[in-house]
Amino acid sequence: MPYPKISIRFCTKCKWNLRSAWYLQELLQTFQSSLGEVSLIPGESGEFRVLGYKEHDQPEVVIWDRTVDGGFPDSKYLKQKVKQLLLDADDQDQLGAHITRKAQTKSLVDKADCSSSGQCLDCET
Numbered sequence: 001m002p003y004p005k006i007s008i009r010f011c012t013k014c015k016w017n018l019r020s021a022w023y024l025q026e027l028l029q030t031f032q033s034s035l036g037e038v039s040l041i042p043g044e045s046g047e048f049r050v051l052g053y054k055e056h057d058q059p060e061v062v063i064w065d066r067t068v069d070g071g072f073p074d075s076k077y078l079k080q081k082v083k084q085l086l087l088d089a090d091d092q093d094q095l096g097a098h099i100t101r102k103a104q105t106k107s108l109v110d111k112a113d114c115s116s117s118g119q120c121l122d123c124e125t
Contacts, residue, residue: 002036004086005053006063009043014120016048019072023050026075027082034087045123048072052086061085 006027010020017040024038043049048066050073063081064073073081 003053003055004035005037005039006035006082006086007039007041007051007053009041009047009049009051011045011047011120011123012042013045013123014048020048023073023075023078027079030079031082031087035082046120050078052082054086 008020008023010016020040024040027035027038046067048064049062050064052061052063054061062068063085064078066072
């Protein structure tokens with residue numbers, strides 16, 4: 001299987017399916033053939049994580065974790081992290097300059113807006 005790979009793990013009870021699919025589309029549109037695979041994986045209750053795999057024998061790289069980073073990433077920030085953590089220098093040079101410009105924010109929500117429990121209300125029922 002080709003590498004690098006990205007897996008987006010998300011809670012289906014929280015109804016994050018479309019959000020996850022949108023991130024997948026953004027990553028595929030931006031990185032095209034630089035990524036070997038981008039997948040959506042139904043995850044645990046309240047989970048939203050973006051995981052990267054540079055090579056088969058290397059451990060997973062946490063690109064984004066909703067409970068740690070607070071909410072959901074700005075798409076430009078997510079692309080910057082993917083580029084920084086997973087892609088080789090050769091692949092980075094081929095990508096557009098718009099990714100290297102600083103993202104407005106790291107997250108789409110303020111950390112104060114996030115629940116400290118890490119669980120969503122839909123998942124608690």
